[in-house]
Amino acid sequence: MLRHVNSHAIVNAAFKAEVDQNGKVLSQPTIVFGGIQKYACQAPRTEQMMVGRNWTDKNLLPQLLTSLQRELVPTITPDGGKVAYRASLILTLFYKVYFLPFYYFLRN
Numbered sequence: 001m002l003r004h005v006n007s008h009a010i011v012n013a014a015f016k017a018e019v020d021q022n023g024k025v026l027s028q029p030t031i032v033f034g035g036i037q038k039y040a041c042q043a044p045r046t047e048q049m050m051v052g053r054n055w056t057d058k059n060l061l062p063q064l065l066t067s068l069q070r071e072l073v074p075t076i077t078p079d080g081g082k083v084a085y086r087a088s089l090i091l092t093l094f095y096k097v098y099f100l101p102f103y104y105f106l107r108n
Contacts, residue, residue: 010082011035011089015097023055023101031094036074036086043071061098065091 017029028047034040046067053060074086 009035011086011093013090013093013097015094017050017055019055019101025050025053025055027051031068033072033090033093036072036076036090038076041072043068045071055098055101061095064098065094068094 012034014032015030018026020026028051031043031047032040033043046064049064049067050060068090069087072090074083074090
């Protein structure tokens with residue numbers, strides 16, 4: 001099989017958040033996913049939930065994951081389906097990004 005056939009991401013995402021040194025989210029972050037609907041889609045309700053909250057609040061992540069699950073539902077089925085898999089990738093990608101700042105903090 002040719003490489004270019006298998007080299008495309010199933011789901012992709014872009015995240016941006018402004019967080020102070022104490023972990024407080026200063027302004028509305030941006031959460032965008034591609035590959036789950038016809039066009040790239042944003043998660044404004046989930047973004048709004050983060051404003052003013054502390055990134056290190058242990059109750060925040062479960063609330064955000066639940067919100068994303070409700071807000072972003074895959075509606076396209078390219079490549080013969082994989083809708084449930086795409087839904088799980090939304091949560092997985094966000095989970096990884098959520099813990100990325102902790103990784104950098106621990107390294108320094």
